[in-house]
Amino acid sequence: MRQRVVRVAVTAVLVALILLAIPLALAIRSSLYAHQRDTLERSALAAAVRVSPDYTTGDPVELPSPGGAGHLGLYDPAPRLRAGSGPRTGDAAVRRSLGGVIARTRSGGELVVAVPVSHDEKVIGVVRTASAVSAVRTQVFLGWAALLGAAVLALAVGVLVARHQARALARPLEDLSRHCRAVTAGDLNARAAPSAIAEIRQVALTHNDMLHSLSELLRHERNFTSNASHQLRTPLTGLQLILEAGLSQEDDGRLRPVLREALAATTRLHHTVEEVLRLAGSPLPPNRPASDRPVAALLEETDELWHGLFAQDGRRLECGVQDTPADVRVPGGPVAEILGVVLDNARAHGRGSVRVSVRDLAGALAFDVADEGVLDIEPGRLFDRGHSVGDSGGTGIGLALARDLAASLGGRLLLTNTDPTTFTLLVPVRQEERHDEHDAAGRGDGAPDPDA
Structure with missing residues (x-):
């Protein structure tokens, strides 16, 4: 029974972990990629506000540090790289951003975000940021490893709790089984201990009541022979003495009273047998x-x-x-x-x-x-x-x-x-x-x- 309870509990924990872990793993992956894109976008916006409209005439451009981005570069409408790092010619994300929108793509194993730089309602350039996908993938794997560790810990706790509950459930049943074996071996004084579990406690109480009834029945049966032999001994002895006295009389007139007394003793013996039989078969509580x-x-x-x-x-x-x-x-x-x-x-x-x-x-x-x-x-x-x-x-x-x-x-x-x-x-x-x-x-x- 203990192994069965543990198996059921472990199965329930595994099903719960699977149902929770798969959506959580997908959420971790999605959130890490979204966080990295937000980081790239913030870096691109911070760089775009520093771009002067005069950069096209040769004014130098001072771009901030890439930070979380692997590459940070400024492209003109050509589109050619004018400052920073990145491909010399703008890619698809840069060309889309020249249309006045923020472009987010994945290209060549990188996450790319391109932000347009506007002046007088015209796009005069594009700031492009990019980082390697492998860096985000490493973070995803680390998150999944932490999730797996938490799942293993939860499974271990579930197994420990299941084993404890299995012992708590099996111990009173094993005790009841042990007492039943003792009763089978002839020990009618064995009694099952009460349990904290209501259903098992009721079974134990019913078992004890049944055993008590059986013990009383057997006690009445065992005592009947000893009761009968004890109570019949004295009247039989008296009857024997009376009959011997009657046999020793020679006069028939004197024999009649003795025989009447013998008959009375026999009647008392009859009543004694009836009382012993009534007591041996009386229910509990006996009827008066x-x-x-x-x-x-x-x-x-x-x-x-x-x-x-x-x-x-x-x-x-x-x-x-x-x-x-x-x-x-x-x-x-x-x-x-x-x-x-x-x-x-x-x-x-x-x-x-x-x-x-x-x-x-x-x-x-x-x-x-x-x-x-x-x-x-x-x-x-x-x-x-x-x-x-x-x-x-x-x-x-x-x-x-x-x-x-x-x-x-x-x-x-x-x-x-x-x-x-x-x-x-x-x-x-x-x-x-x-x-x-x-x-x-x-x-x-x-x-x-x-x-x-």
């Missing part, structure tokens, strides 16, 4: 699922699911069911998954009792999960995928997945305190949902719904 479960019922199910697990470790789980708003629904599946991740994290890395409480923020609900442990970790790295809390050998997926699930609801998962460790899940609740729940609560006395 519809609110489908009361907060109180959600916390009761969470307490029922996790109370026994904490009790096995000699720890206590408290869910603040009595403080939760009874008229607000939340996306049950995603919120349950997030609370499950945070509770599993508290069980594995926390200490002491764990308390789950809900705060109404008039536009959002805040689910607080606090234990009695102290978290000694940089908060900025806590939610990084692959970074595990402590030295327990965890996968570092749970909190990152919970953060993505919260973002898919339009909310956020935050570490609000490190001593004691407290995680807060913010779930936005639309105002119309609150009005609908209040209206439903107002019809809770058995009155029929007018829209039913």
